[in-house]
Amino acid sequence: MTVFLDVAVVHIQSWLTRAPHLRGRRGASRMIREATMSKAVDTLLTDFTSVVRRNAAYGDIDGVIAVELLRDDAVDDVERYVVRYLRERLPAAPLRSTHWEGRDSLDAHAADEPVVTRDWPAPVSEWPVSKPCDWCRSWPASRTVWVGAGDDSEQQQLCEDCRRRHQHAGYTTSKIAKLQPGAEHDLLKHWGDRNSGLRLPETFEELALLGKENDNTHLATIHADGNAVGRLNKQLRDLQQKDTATTFDLPAAIEHATWSALLAAIKTMSADVDETMPIIAHLVGGDDVLVSVPAHEAWWFTRTLQTTFQKILADELSDAGLAGLPVPTVSAAVVFHHRSSPLSAAVDLAGELLSHAKEQHRGKRASLAWQDITHDGPHPLHHQVPDQRQAPTLDMLFDAWAGLDSLAELGASARANLALLASDNDLERLKSHAERLGLWGLVQRFLGGPIVLKDALGMVRWWRTV
Ligand SMILES: [Zn+2]
Structure with missing residues (x-):
């Protein structure tokens, strides 16, 4: 049996958007990539090649470091080492480590549960905090940086996590060669x-x-x-x-x-x-x-x-x-x-x-x-x-697609009237209104669900008609 260790960022989407704007998210995407891409993991493990190696069979997934232990007794040390490394690069990201055992990676990860699970929550700031970070508003600001370019630039006070986001964000107008990984x-x-x-x-x-x-x-x-x-x-x-x-x-x-x-x-x-x-x-x-x-x-x-x-x-x-x-x-x-x-x-x-x-x-x-x-x-x-x-299945959506197309072609006021009648649950009024406009056939398609008329009208608010 071989031991496999995965250390992953949990709730990665929430951490990505911890700073609410796009620039903060962009920096975070790149931080995660730089910290967990295979090249970075290989470098991280350079001094421990007799004990552990990157789990190449796991695939290269942002936010996960997956390794294979060559000596079982080293797993706790390796775990702490990897967690410390990620904590330094992704200061506010909650982490979770899991141990798996099996003949190979596929076998090990086919288990219903890992052998060991440990959570490494992000540190919580002490109270009372000094001035909160201008971006995330949850950690204390620790550094002043200039954000923006030229005349638009301004000073902001950021926490360690957001400072790193800022540093990694770059601008997408740069050509691909200059774009950082992400x-x-x-x-x-x-x-x-x-x-x-x-x-x-x-x-x-x-x-x-x-x-x-x-x-x-x-x-x-x-x-x-x-x-x-x-x-x-x-x-x-x-x-x-x-x-x-x-x-x-x-x-x-x-x-x-x-x-x-x-x-x-x-x-x-x-x-x-x-x-x-x-x-x-x-x-x-x-x-x-x-x-x-x-x-x-x-x-x-x-x-x-x-x-x-x-x-x-x-x-x-x-x-x-x-x-x-x-x-x-x-x-x-x-x-x-x-x-x-x-x-x-x-x-x-x-x-x-x-x-x-x-x-x-x-x-x-x-x-x-x-x-x-x-x-x-x-x-x-x-x-x-x-x-x-209700969330429709893809098949239900396909079945309703032509009807949705027709609803989308109606004018905005016709749709608003139908929506009002649909939310009143007065079938008689809805029917006489729809019949008068020659829409009863269309409306009927949505009466029995699975996508009900009220929801269908909401969906086509953003329907593509070109
Ligand atoms: Zn912050």
């Missing part, structure tokens, strides 16, 4: 336009303006995450134990499917991708995607991401002669918000909606939760509360 650097690299001068939006204002519809004030922040990856991992392990020769590399296949899905989703956007790609990528790692796009692009974008991920993985499994195995899917949460509302609120809400959607469908199907902060408020609508919104 999700956005990867995105341009995967796109394959190394020398075309393609860039990413610098701010949310700029991103919103890239939307092709009349409303250029709203964005959608989308969080997607795989379902049943662990189940597939287990079945692959079982096959290997039965001596069925399979060398299927699951982490690599997931990584490939995630990036292919993301690129396909970007290609379906109506906005041009010639000079500035209409997307801001916060996190792409393993089966996890967290991005912001112009609001009207969200529905097509997300459905393409979900269908492509599933298809690519199905193809890879079938190419490897494993067509009978369960194909992981992706569930997603879409949060619509004004371009000036804090990213941290959208990201936290997306995280909650995503876990509701997974719970509602028990992670068995691709599903899609959504909420509009401007119209529904910032508190998550919960599927367990009667009459609150």
